[in-house]
Amino acid sequence: MDDLYREIILDHYRNPRNKGELENPTHTFQDDNPLCGDRIRIDLKVNGDGAIDQVRFNGEGCAISQASASMLTEMISGKTLEEAKALSKQDILDALGIQLGPVRIKCALLPLKVLKGAIYGLPATFDEEG
């Protein structure tokens, strides 16, 4: 019915996957988007082989940011840290499958930014624009 709010996005927003927090995560990071108030935290448990055994996200915000976080957790579950590092903003936009303007793209990419922060232990610096 609506391009921006495709059924898959509404589904992830209403029924978020891997929502919550982990006890004793090996990697954790939180960031927000003060402009709109989106907030995302991601916890990872990485095993000795460098694979992501468990992932949880928590947060609040608009449907785009929350659905993007939910989809991201599915994308990285069971992947290695190296594979997660290789995720690009285009991978996220492809998964969402929607066209976003300069304001909403920040909502969509916040979870990836948080994931990279968790992996590298500091805020990511990739270009959010365009």
Add this chain to the structure above:
Amino acid sequence: MLDSCIIRQDFPILHQSINGKPLVYLDSAASSQKPLAVIQAMDEYYRSYHANVHRGIYQLSERATEAYEQARCKVAQFINADSWREIVFTRNATEAINLVAYAWGRRNITAKDKILVTEMEHHANLVPWQQVAAETGAQLAYIPIDERFCCDMGAYDALLDERVKLVAITQMSNVLGTILPVREFVTRAHAAGALVLLDGAQGVPHLPTDVQSLDVDFLAASGHKMLGPTGSGFLYGKRHLLEQMPPFLTGGEMIRRVTWEGAEWNELPHKFEAGTPSIAEAIGLGAAVDYLSGLGMENVRQHEVELTRYALERLSQVEGICIYGPQQVDMRGGAIAFNLNGLHAHDVAAILDREGIAIRAGHHCAMPLHQKMGVMATARASFYVYNELTEIDRLVEALDTARRLFGG
């Protein structure tokens, strides 16, 4: 109410479709649309008499100077200033407030002093005072809002002691719509020996404003929120205060004489207008003031009271809605912030955009206020002279659509 059918003919931008639906523009609190009279006044200046102002000894420059200074007189008359010398053109209200913060605040406020602002201030009337406080060591205190979304005047009295040098308040909240009892604020501030700066960015476009009867010491306003162009705004200041203040920016235009050793400042208001000003924008603002005066500010206010009354009535029937702001229309203007249960304001605004309806979503440059209200963001619909009751019906229908979309 004003005849919006006739008024809408003056606003070419309104006659278009967005996503196949007729545009409903409900974001005038962020920036108003412009009537043809404003667009044409600026166009005519560029086409037929553009030149720099004040120093040219030829006809074009004389015409430009005359139009620029006429615009200043129109603004002075619009807010009933005592003299055109009390009007300084700025880029916007933010720059006007910063002018006072730099040229008056940093000179007159010390570590012993206090600055009072309300909890509902726009960042433009908050951050500059945080900076003055941080640099001077002065204390910045907040006048709280009560459960009716109005200022707690008892708390104001309690905060107002002889240490207070400045009370900086909004005329009308850009989030809650609350209209402040400015005269009351001023009387008490003056009795305590404090000056009052009024942020008129939301008030001046929508309410009859008389600086002499309000007795405010400074008033800041933005042209683009009152049918004028972006890049236009003004500061009103009482003459004796402006006289005492040093320049904010220095350079050309603001001097009387320059020698190798130094400079003498120009007279008011040119002392505060360094460099070539925004001439076309000032002329456009003058045309906007003419347009509003033609409608009559009492009529503008009454039109918005009717729109707001109807909107509050209709919106309150929307399931799951929470409206932030006073219920009584005589205590508020036509900016209505709300949230739909379970929906982020950005999602609401995005769905409304699909229906051709432009509203604002976010913190509206009032983050501490949103924190106090316990929300990350709100959606906000705001009205002006060109809005009609039927547009409020469209808003309500679209909100129901949004609710259904996320309800499943």
